[in-house]
Amino acid sequence: MLRARQFGTVIGLAVLCAVLWALTPHFLTVSNLLNIAQQTSINAIVAVGMTFVIISGGIDLSVGSIVALAGVALGAMLQTGYPLPVALAAALAAGTACGMLNGALVSVGGLPPFIATLGMMSAARGTALVFTEGRPISGFDDGFRVLATGSIGFVPAPVVVMILVYVVAHIVLTRTTFGRYVYAIGGNEEATRLSGVAVRFHKTLIYGTSGLISAVAAIVLTARLNSAQPIAGMMYELDAIAATVIGGTSLMGGQGTLAGTLVGALIMGVLRNGLNLLGVSSFLQQIVIGVVIVSAVLVDTMLKRHKE
Amino acid sequence: MTTAEPPVLEMRGIRKAFPGVVALDGVDLTLHAGEVHMLLGENGAGKSTLMKILSGAYRKDAGEIRVLGRDVDIQSPRDALALGIRVIYQELNLVPHLSVAENIFLGAAPTRGLGVIDWRRLFGNTSRLLNDLGMDLAPATPLHRLSLAQRQMVEIAKALKDPSTGSGQVAKILVMDEPTSALTSREVDRLFALIARLIAGGVAIVYITHRLDEVYRIGHRVSVLRDGRQVATKRLSEVTVAELVRLMANREVGDHFPRQRTAPGAELLRVEQLGRRGALSDISFSLRSGEVVGIAGLLGAGRSELARVLAGADRSDAGRVVCHGQIVKFRTPADAIRQGIGLLPEDRKAEGLVAGLTVARNLALPHGRKLARAGFLPRGCEERFAEPIVKDLRVKATPTQPVRLLSGGNQQKVVLGKWLAGDARIFIFDEPTRGVDVGAKVEIYHLINRLTASGAGIIMISSELPELLGMSDRILVMCRGRIQAEFSAADATQERVLSAALGLAC
Ligand SMILES: Nc1ncnc2c1ncn2[C@@H]1O[C@H](COP(=O)(O)OP(=O)(O)OP(=O)(O)O)[C@@H](O)[C@H]1O
Ligand SMILES: [Mg+2]
Helix, strand or coil: CCCHHHHHHHHHHHHHHHHHHHHCHHHHCHHHHHHHHHHHHHHHHHHHHHHHHHHCCCCCCCHHHHHHHHHHHHHHHHHHCCCHHHHHHHHHHHHHHHHHHHHHHHHCCCCCHHHHHHHHHHHHHHHHHHHHCCCCEECCCHHHHHHHHCEECCEEHHHHHHHHHHHHHHHHHHHEHHHHHHHHHHHCHHHHHHCCCCHHHHHHHHHHHHHHHHHHHHHHHHHHHCEECCCCCCCHHHHHHHHHHHCCCCCCCCCCCHHHHHHHHHHHHHHHHHHHHCCCCHHHHHHHHHHHHHHHHHHHHHHHHHHC | CCCCCCCCEEEEEEEEEECCEEEEEEEEEEECCCCEEEEEECCCCCHHHHHHHHCCCCCCCEEEEEECCEEECCCCHHHHHHCCEEEECCCCCCCCCCEHHHHHCCCCCCECCCCCECHHHHHHHHHHHHHHCCCCCCCCCEHHHCCHHHHHHHHHHHHHCCHHHCCCCCCCEEEEECCCCCCCHHHHHHHHHHHHHHHHCCCEEEEECCCHHHHHHHCCEEEEEECCEEEEEEEHHHCCHHHHHHHHHCCCCCCCCCCCCCCCCCEEEEEEEEEECCCEEEEEEEEECCCEEEEEECCCCCHHHHHHHHCCCCCCCEEEEEECCEEECCCCHHHHHHCCEEEECCCHHHHHCCCCCEHHHHHHHHHHHHHCECCECCCCHHHHHHHHHHHHCCCCCCCCCEHHHCCHHHHHHHHHHCCCCCCCCEEEEECCCCCCCHHHHHHHHHHHHHHHHCCCEEEEECCCHHHHHHHCCEEEEEECCEEEEEEECCCCCHHHHHHHHCCCCC
């Protein structure tokens, strides 16, 4: 069900593409579009977890640090010589554990999500730095790097991973009881609790999901960079929040869609790419992106008000 | 009510359509100074919508509004306020973490310049206002510590705050949308005394209610809406209750309290010396299969607190609960639900519904496990689950509508419906007919009969004494967190229950 609001963001994306195409013909080449998809994939993946958390009425500031920590765990395991599946599992487990800890602090400890995940943001980053003594871990074999360099048909592997994550997450969010509870908790936590839903347990799972998905992003990122860096993933939380919010998910919780988030992430990616092609300085780019985020949400809010 | 001067308010041919439903189709309403005009109609008839148009919350599609003979164009709540129109909405709109005083004077607090709040004057003004209105509330209490009924009083005080204490315009037209649905008889008396004082001062009042006894106590004229159309406007001296009911429902409603008593069976629940610090002490009673145990009491008597403790929403710290012969300890509502206890909470907006979800998803929320196959919800399973409940309760909505868009009474039916399809054997109904129209009330009573006939036990909390007396097999009266008295259905009278509730019989 594509609602009018999402339609608005799709139109926004189309207009943006049209303008960029008019300004620089190179924009609309297959290689550039694939390039955009590839560059967007990491942010788009991280934003999936963020969308779960925000729909449930929370926020997760620790996603970027979890990307770094999970990446470092993966890199270290690979370099020590563990088989690839074991290393991947360890990275996913590390991300999930961090996320569940966030969730437990929020649901059992009663901390505001902002505080709990702010703490994790700092602690996870610190752990990654201490563990690696601040140095990147580099050089992996091709069996692993295929996650970034490979492709299915003409679709690059990171984009394949992104599509898989969206399909699975979309099914979970719309077709399972867990997904239903994500919306219900965000819409009215007390009413959900009184309906017999184990709210604490599910909240822990929601943050765990975000951690898990951040770890998936970490795997793709590590493969692409051919290096696991403790300073990776800086500011990812802000990009993910921006993609989610541009995609129409309300920070108040209770509503939002992954389709919207994907479009939101694409808008950010297209914009960055276009500005680069146009040779706009990176300082100026930040201003443009800030303006776009605010206007997207502003239009959304005004459309909603108009409907009343 | 002289005809020489123009009416305070004239609404002519008001029309309003929402996607898929015409909520109002050419409605007229005339109000005179000093009049209490009752606005009646079934759930979803369009009463609240009409008043939201008056208050500027919604824009009308067609029609005109005149205030004191002049055409007005109400575009926003501000315009309405400036015209002296004040509305007390059906659903409360208060800020939980602010104090009573701050809520009442929200946006109009007295300042010492530069937006610095003058706390002493704020609290002083609030005390005076609450005193004038005969309300027994402390200005500094944070709102979330108040019961629903007390919040309702705050909402009323907010609408009536005096202009000389800094709020702008005097109220000329006051709209009350089901103001008593959460009040007990003592607060209702106070509210009516207040209404009498207001109309003596020339205020015109529109009063929406589903409690027909109130209609004749305070009303002068009545307008009845049905499916967005106005079916009558009459003087109350010229119309009987039976006629009103027929006008609203367009069918015969039958016996108002059709309780069919069955011989009580096995004990379902026994409560022994249950206590919770500051709220409940020494509560003991039992509930048997086939029984309706009514709980009466004034506001703050601890009735809802007892309901919440029994449903696992709050913890007890003394005594014990025996369920189906076993001692049980509830840590969460889920524990209570596993023992077959279903709670219909007091405040549907805060505790009963997820407003953004659809009717079907709200109804299915407690039954996720049962509907799902390995965690997955088969396509359309919630809607199929909801369909019969929606039909059974005559909810005026489709399963796929967001609950937020339903009228108040229809929302209440959804809250009630949540437990009907489950395995609950013990129902705790906290104000089950709150905001529900006459016809639907009787349907809910029939439902209670059906539930008890099939062996369930029901604990019913209600502030409507006639309902409690008409439907209960036994009545417990609570006062200050204790059970003050117990009456059998045969012994209970309004006077006896009320005096026990006031603590006189102890
Ligand atoms: N914002 C909205 N969007 C869509 N439909 C709406 C909206 N508000 C109200 N309706 C519909 O308009 C109709 C009239 O609703 P209204 O709230 O005026 O009923 P009411 O007479 O106040 O009922 P109740 O006694 O239950 O409070 C209902 O069918 C309701 O579902
Ligand atoms: Mg209403």
